Amino acid sequence: MRERLTNLLRTLLDSSTSSLSDLGKQFNVTTKTIRNEIQVLNEVLAEKSLPLFDIKRGVAYNHISTQQRHSLSDVLDFDSISQGALIPEQRAVYLLLDLLQATQPVYLVDEQEKMQISKSSMDSDLRNLRADLAKYNLTLTTSPKLGAQIEGNERSIRTMFGDVLTRQHALVTLIAQQLIASGVYVDKMKEVFTKQDVTYIRDLLRRCFPKGALAANDMYSQQVTVLLIIWLHRVRNGHYVKDDETTVDLNKENAKFLNELIQHYALKIDVASELGYVGFLINSFNRRGAIDLDDWVKAQIFSVALIDHMETEIGFPFSKNEKLFEELYNHMTALFKRLSQHVKVVNPLRKTIQQGYGPIYDVQDGTLSADHV
Numbered sequence: 001m002r003e004r005l006t007n008l009l010r011t012l013l014d015s016s017t018s019s020l021s022d023l024g025k026q027f028n029v030t031t032k033t034i035r036n037e038i039q040v041l042n043e044v045l046a047e048k049s050l051p052l053f054d055i056k057r058g059v060a061y062n063h064i065s066t067q068q069r070h071s072l073s074d075v076l077d078f079d080s081i082s083q084g085a086l087i088p089e090q091r092a093v094y095l096l097l098d099l100l101q102a103t104q105p106v107y108l109v110d111e112q113e114k115m116q117i118s119k120s121s122m123d124s125d126l127r128n129l130r131a132d133l134a135k136y137n138l139t140l141t142t143s144p145k146l147g148a149q150i151e152g153n154e155r156s157i158r159t160m161f162g163d164v165l166t167r168q169h170a171l172v173t174l175i176a177q178q179l180i181a182s183g184v185y186v187d188k189m190k191e192v193f194t195k196q197d198v199t200y201i202r203d204l205l206r207r208c209f210p211k212g213a214l215a216a217n218d219m220y221s222q223q224v225t226v227l228l229i230i231w232l233h234r235v236r237n238g239h240y241v242k243d244d245e246t247t248v249d250l251n252k253e254n255a256k257f258l259n260e261l262i263q264h265y266a267l268k269i270d271v272a273s274e275l276g277y278v279g280f281l282i283n284s285f286n287r288r289g290a291i292d293l294d295d296w297v298k299a300q301i302f303s304v305a306l307i308d309h310m311e312t313e314i315g316f317p318f319s320k321n322e323k324l325f326e327e328l329y330n331h332m333t334a335l336f337k338r339l340s341q342h343v344k345v346v347n348p349l350r351k352t353i354q355q356g357y358g359p360i361y362d363v364q365d366g367t368l369s370a371d372h373v
Contacts, residue, residue: 008034009041012053013069018060031058046169047185049089090185091115092129093168095148097192100161100233105147115184136160136301137308153304154234154241155277155325161230163297166223174198175222193229200264201225208257212286220285223293227281232265240271242317249323254279280326299332 004027011026012018020031027034038060042052051063086094094115098106112122130140138152138160150157165171171189175198202225205214214221234240250258258278262269269275284296303325311317 004029005037005040008037012038012041012060012062013064016062018062020055020058020060023060034060042169043173043186046173047090047183049087049169052169086115086117086185088121088125088128091117091121091125092132093164094185094188095125095129096161096164097188099148099150100230101192102147103237105145106149107147108142111148132164133160136163137305153308154239155300156304157239158227158230158234159297159300159304162223162227163293165230166226166293171226172222175202175225176218177202192233193226197229197232198225201228201261204257204260204264208253208260209282209286214282214286224281224285228261228278231278231281232267235267235269235274236265241273241277250275250279254282257282276323276326280329284329295333295336299329299336302332303328 008023008027011023020034023034024031035055038053038055045052045064050068054061054063095106095111098111108122108126112119115122117125126140133140133150133152136152136156136159138150138156140148141151142148150160168189171193174186174189174193177195177198202221205221205224209215214224258275261267261278306328307325
């Protein structure tokens with residue numbers, strides 16, 4: 001079988017399109033076998049962070065460029081699949097996965113040994129990782145006692161994990177419950193995103209939200225599953241968003257989902273804002289015209305940065321109000337949609353505050369600039 005897989009990979013790479021029927025005749029197997037073996041090859045490509053083969057109407061489509069094909073030279077020796085050294089991007093993801101699930105300090109010297117890389121490679125990886133984390137206003141710190149830690153706004157930390165991990169082809173395939181390959185990189189993903197957790201959460205989403213975008217769109221369901229497992233790891237390890245000073249108002253479906261989730265995992269959550277956070281995740285992807293993940297990430301980063309800035313300027317704990325964050329997030333997502341469609345609309349907020357809330361507007365005089373207002 002290994003020899004056939006290697007030959008199948010070579011055949012698929014030689015053309016932009018290949019008929020499954022013709023491939024079946026060429027290799028003297030059924031088209032179902034060809035489909036299954038292309039899935040195995042896709043798992044290998046996912047490990048290498050390469051484009052996957054698409055199958056539509058009996059035709060396999062190859063999206064791998066000539067330059068990317070050169071990087072598959074070692075893979076064409078199928079015995080080496082999943083056993084080779086991790087590439088830099090995979091090493092960064094491997095470290096992030098360990099940091100996500102860690103219940104004990106994570107020491108970089110141990111990570112270096114597990115990934116079997118030199119100190120210079122590790123130093124280079126850390127420089128790149130710190131630069132990537134800075135895009136989310138996060139930092140990576142190390143200490144002899146606490147090990148490596150990601151520091152910054154908790155909501156931004158979760159957003160970063162969601163953004164980075166959902167871009168990994170292997171994880172997308174794993175969440176879709178179609179990943180059967182093994183290897184250092186894939187095994188780490190399976191360790192953090194266990195089959196039991198993935199299956200339970202996806203089934204719970206289907207039961208609690210039989211209508212809406214989550215039921216109609218597998219991509220949304222997969223993304224929310226990733227984000228919820230990230231949430232599970234964070235709250236289990238005592239990392240919470242700032243406590244909410246207002247009452248968390250959940251609709252019936254969200255309340256049912258949360259109650260079952262908390263009971264299943266025997267979670268003890270004393271921070272009300274965490275309940276609002278899960279409701280926020282569900283609502284973001286389960287409404288009409290749900291936002292895509294890229295804009296979801298951008299809207300959260302902008303909202304967190306704006307709230308942090310205003311807290312610094314005024315000294316008022318805006319970040320403790322989950323409702324305020326959600327309303328600001330909704331404004332940001334609407335803004336990104338307008339920008340993507342090149343629609344320019346005058347923001348009436350400043351005039352509205354001045355006309356309807358005169359005393360509040362007057363109080364800001366001398367405290368905030370016109371731009372802040």
